[in-house]
Amino acid sequence: MTADSSGLPGSGAVSPETPDELASILDQVGYLADEGVATAAFLALRMRRPLFCEGEPGTGKTSLAVALAEALKQPLIRLQCHEGIDAGQALYEWDFPRQLLHLRALEAAEGGRLDAETAEQSLYTERFLLARPLLRALTSAPCVLLVDEIDRADDEFEAFLLQLLDENAVTIPEYGEVRAEVPPLVVLTSNRTREVHDALKRRCLYHWLEHPGLDREIAILRRRVPGIGDRLSHQVAEAVQRLRSLELLKPPGVAEAIDWAKALTALNKDTLDAASAATTLGAVLKYSEDLDRVRATLDSLLS
Template identity: 70%
Template sequence: MFDDRSSAAPDSPADVSTALRDTGYLPDEGIATAAFLAASMGRPLLCEGEPGTGKTALAHALSNAYGVELIRLQCHEGMDAAQALYEWDFPRQLLHLRTLEATAEGGVDTDRAEAELYTSRFLLARPLLRALWQAPCVLLVDEIDRADDEFEAFLLEVLSDYTVSIPEFGTVRARRPPLVLLTSNRTREVHDALKRRCLYHWLEHPDLRREVAILRSRVPGLEERLAEQVAEAVRRMRSMELLKPPGVAESIDWASALLALGRTELDTATAAHTLGTVLKYREDAQRVRASEGVLGFGT
């Protein structure tokens, strides 16, 4: 997937792990292996897991690690092919046509006008088309589970051979496949046809040791004791039935907030007062404050 403008292509999962760690993303062996296989086999990688487990961050880290552009397609309900692939710039086409009419002597050559209107100059490339044109790159198809069935079927067709046909323009084929990461929070099941096209990896929340390492990597100046307390408290929250269990991003925010307050250790009062950095629903904060042991730190 990489060319001579980027860093060398990975030779092993260990290479991927090292490259990701250099960007501050600390993968486990499963993530590194899945990313390596996606790159070496030219297959899309479907990453599923709870929100906050690092799915989107993985795409950003791969882009940074190998010096290629990240192109993101954020999926949503009602998305159609035009929003993901291309549109013609009709206002500029109309302006160009009027210019031809104003400057032409003896009338506009319609064949010439049509040929000039349907060129790359007037083509608005959306994320999928940009990825085909600009590969090597990382294409992030974020939250595919939010898109409709029809768009999922369209995406499957594009990812089958990394080729699209534009009637007025011609066929666009990627020189080499982009590295494609699809993410899903499982608000609905992705269809089997798309899953068969992809490699698959389920991302778990990091274990305590890895989350401490992530916190210390992402929050400069964070001491190990405070990192352990934050990671342990967040681990307890994730074991509760919350509306939105905290992810790694919330752990990082909490640790950063505690440093901003000048704390070197986490006590119960400070934890209770700073829950807004890690929990985003009033009901979750109330449930955590009322639960014995979750915020059980020294005073």
């Protein structure tokens, strides 16, 4: 496998030389990165360090990993974390039904005289190994590995990740070590529903993602919502910014702002008024308590 001057494989892979260049190619795939995000992602790529992205839901953490894969022309491998996730779901499993059929075939071929040690060795080979996202990332490099919502997993799973983050390798007891020829670009995200341990954070570069400012949110809407007019994009962005200042159960993120703008354009609206806002609030707010509170103050929200 050949590599370019940055250490990344050739074969069409994109290798930006500066944070500004990375921001530019992210812009080409529809992700508007500010200076902080572009710098953090560039350093993760150049230093071959995992990037730990934390922030409120809807600030673009997952979208950053997706955009990086597209911009760098690398496959995206995603591991969605959840309570109780374990190595079997994240790394590998053995294909037990095929192993059993294999044993029966061996036994038939040997006329019932099966050597136990030979049979056992034949079971734990790549043929029967079911690769889950983490193992696929190590064997599919170069790629972008997204470990999404790590805060939903437990302490044991965090500890399990440490070897992969340290060495770009994992050990499968029956099989041996699997090491990436080229380290994947690892992006971990957290909504901070719990604190992630220092041992994991130490192995990563860290970046806190904020909600975008008004001008950047307008630019995002114009990029992501085809046909939206200047007035509507300004009004939606301004309304969403005001919604985030309220004490809502779930303040809207960028994804909700985009959905709201798409809903309004689908209804052929070119302005946001109280009537159109009232009928489309379900695109931007997801709790009945939030809907009731905002509907009672729509006039002030849109003033």
